[in-house]
Amino acid sequence: MKLNMVSLGPGDYELITLKALKALQSCDAICIPTKSANNSFEKSMTYKIVKKLMDEFSFEKTIIPMYSPMRFKQEDWQRQVDIVFDSFKLYEDLCFVTLGDSAVYSTVYYLLDIIKEQNRAIYDNCEVIPGVTSFSHASAKVKKPLCVGDSSFIIRPLHKRKVPFTTVYMRPKVGMQTDIIKDKKDIYTFENLNYEGEEILNYKKERVDKYMTLFIDFV
Ligand SMILES: C[S@@+](CC[C@H](N)C(=O)[O-])C[C@H]1O[C@@H](n2cnc3c(N)ncnc32)[C@H](O)[C@@H]1O
Secondary structure, three states: OEEEEEEOEOOOHHHOOHHHHHHHHHOOEEEEEEOOOOOOOOOOHHHHHHHHHHHHOOOOOEEEEEEOOOOOOHHHHHHHHHHHHHHOOOOOEEEEEEOEOOOOOOOHHHHHHHHHHHOHHHHHOEEEEOOOOHHHHHHHHHOOOOOOOOOOOOOOOOOOOOOOOOEEEOOOOOOOEOOOOOOOOOEEEEEOOOOOOOEEEOOOOOEOOOOOEEEEEOO
């Protein structure tokens, strides 16, 4: 039993990752959100990407529509989670797809929060596959960096002014103390991700040992 939360990238199907493509190719069925109550995919960008990938890479999968009306109501997330649970009665390996990257304003974490509470086995067997964000794509389109040198960048929701935020700390100096980071309460240290000696710690290291270190103080 495996659940893959697959980021599809910003709409250009060629901007999907190989990992995401392989997850789609090897799963038994793909859960695709739709805003249409009649489960139609007529206006669905997500469906278009999956269809294009299936055509170009010659595979076909059962599609499971998930009505997702974007009302931000618990009952809507719960209904989608129930579809996932029911689908595991028929299938072993499922993908749920999301636009852009799952880390940024995605349904994925509303669903995962519920799944974590209601079925720990599915949560523990779930893999989140990251993707290209809409703003990485936008930046590339106009050949302008989001941050360079000593600048930083902020993502702000337009619908509300004062909101809690995640902070990503990058480009530390090796040997520096990290007491200048006034963390809130859920900070992680990521060292040498995908390199030899990768470490993920659920706290802030006191001293930076490697240049390839990220700290993320999660919302
Ligand atoms: C619910 S968020 C999803 C973000 C997505 N997970 C990502 O990684 O970019 C939707 C918002 O992302 C931005 N967005 C997503 N796709 C876009 C696109 N193709 N063109 C412009 N903005 C886009 C818009 O601001 C939109 O309101």
